[in-house]
Amino acid sequence: MKFSTTLKALGFTTAVALAPLMAVSAQAAGTLTTAVAIDPGSWDPIDTFLVDWSSAANNIFDGLTARGADMKLKPGLATSWELLDDNKRIRFKLRENVKFHNGEPFNAEAVKFTFDRLLGEEGKKGPQQSNYTSIDHVEVVDENTVDFVMKQPDPVLLTKLAGYGAMIVPPKYIQEKGDAYFNTHPVGTGPFKFVEYNPKVNLVLEANPEHWGGAPKLDKVVTRFISEANTQVAELQAGRIDVATLIPFGLAPTVEKSPNLDLVSITGPTVVSLRFNTKEGITKDPNVRKALITGVDRDAIIKAVLLGHAKPIASFQSELSFGNDPAMKPVPFDLAKAKKMLQDAKVPAGAPVRIDFRGNDATFREVAQATAGYLQALGLKPSLQPHEPPVLLNDIIPNGKTGEAWHQAWGGWTFDYDNTAYLMYHTGEKWNPYGSDPKLDALLEKQRTVYDVKEREKILQEVARYVADQALELPLYNQNTIYGVNKRVKNFDAPADRRFRFTETTVE
Missing domain, CATH: 3.10.105.10 (Dipeptide-binding Protein; Domain 3)
Incomplete structure (x- = not known):
């Protein structure tokens, strides 16, 4: 039996794969450029299930819980939680003195607004609502405490609160600007703030120095949307991106042998x-x-x-x-x-x-x-x-x-x-x-x-x-x-789920 693993069979031209490495172009220290395949089109957490959304937006938003590259669940915007009333109620204590990027305070009302919206008419338009239907409603106990009143048990809920639809959003900002504006001008509490979104081209974020977890070490994160795997590899080789997320198996050896690149396969x-x-x-x-x-x-x-x-x-x-x-x-x-x-x-x-x-x-x-x-x-x-x-x-x-x-x-x-x-x-x-x-x-x-x-x-x-x-x-x-990573990137904690969090990463 013949197993063809040629570049042609994998959909890439020989010219791209065998092109000599170009000199790494200079990029500013402090700016990290990544590439993902798909532009989600909306940065609202309830509008998508795409991993490529989270690769970028996991830096904009926080959830009540968090999960890092080590896969361990830990506190996020909630500092603790407990099960009450025979598991029919989950009480969350919220982190104090946290602000959204627009200066709006994070509090219990923001959590209630987020889940009322997710479980309501707006959430019904997107793919995330069905993941949270075990929640009946959210009650405000005080400014820094909320109760999730459950329709039924959901042992996976704490994990789901760490990503996608459950990311906490700013009530006043959305009410004033509207959903359509929020889709393309996202505001969260995360370590990076929105700067600019150019559909099909890129998303630009800058550091949030007031993040509750500490200021990121990077100044800026740029996410480029490059749907072709061979183009991502070529841009990585040329030094125009620092982290590529589309590395086809046939080109993995090419990346691995490149003197300025590392291949991460986990x-x-x-x-x-x-x-x-x-x-x-x-x-x-x-x-x-x-x-x-x-x-x-x-x-x-x-x-x-x-x-x-x-x-x-x-x-x-x-x-x-x-x-x-x-x-x-x-x-x-x-x-x-x-x-x-x-x-x-x-x-x-x-x-x-x-x-x-x-x-x-x-x-x-x-x-x-x-x-x-x-x-x-x-x-x-x-x-x-x-x-x-x-x-x-x-x-x-x-x-x-x-x-x-x-x-x-x-x-x-x-x-x-x-x-x-x-x-x-x-x-x-x-x-x-x-x-x-x-x-x-x-x-x-x-x-x-x-x-x-x-x-x-x-x-x-x-x-x-x-x-x-x-x-x-x-x-x-x-x-x-699999990731391709420029060697100028330091402290890149490669996540198995491609949900990047660039708080400790630096670039030379």
Whole structure:
């Protein structure tokens, strides 16, 4: 079998990849320039779920809780919290003497305004509201204390309060300027203040010397929007950006060998699998699904296609995920055993297996081609069906129009298996078009009522083992988070989730 990992297969021209390193252009000390692929279009926390939003806006806004690159939850705008009334109420003590960038005071009314807005009509327009529906409402106890009155338990809430929709926003500013203005002129309490936003070009921030956590060591952070990976690498080589977030596997060695650059490759949240159609075709039979898992050599794919920048997985989560069971091991590759399993299941030679995947993902196209090679070696007839991502994600998968298998990539920024497993396996969810399993539903629902960390982890691990036993998917790999970083950048604490916080970073 041939695994093509050429630059051409990855979608890059030889000219770009083999261009000699240009002299690093001078940039002002104190100014850090990063590049992300997507311009979110709005900087309002309730308007987006994009990681690229958080790569920049995590420096503008603070949440009640915070999570750093070490993945540990810690106080943010709330200094402490406690569960009251049999877990029906969460009381937060707020940090005092904090101001928004426009001088407006942060207090309990700002927290209430933020969540009234998130859970109300404005929040309904965006994708974040559904993450916080466990909250009934927020009550002001005093100027520096708020209560979250809960509709139902939510053991992941404290993590969710550290990012995206839950970031605290200024009431007076939004009421005076309006939502549309706030989208493009954001104000928060974070370590950097908004200066300028040029759509499709860049976002410019400057240090907030009065930040409650201390003044940042940088003067300015510029985020450029560069959608092409080869362009990001070229700009990184030229010294016009300091941190690149789009480093394709095929160009990782180029960055690594560059004298002025560092390649950072770390375990991240992104996992990739082939989910199975459990209602139709040969994959309706769990024994067939187990045979397909056994017959694909994921270690070889990781080595040949991903150049080692990934790890095999036993369940649809990374090793950093809460709920991951280190005792679970990936099913070992055994082609002869897989063939025997298919024979025992009376699968006819040449049975079709169609794989639907995101057509714009050049790396996964190679993964799919390699997988198809293994399926062909099993005596099956694989076919690859690329789709435009919106079509695959909003029509083919949710409406149950896939072939025997389909491509699923998932980030799970909370690093909590609940936010993956519930959406993937619970009856009626968008990403579960074929399955309805009362036992699995009960486990998924039960863990959402449990605040005890050890008990809840045990239930999530049981979910993972049950999914593996039912062979609902072929877990492929946990993809590394990769950065290219100019060596002039110091104290860059690389976050696995790409949610940058540049308070301690400096540039020479």
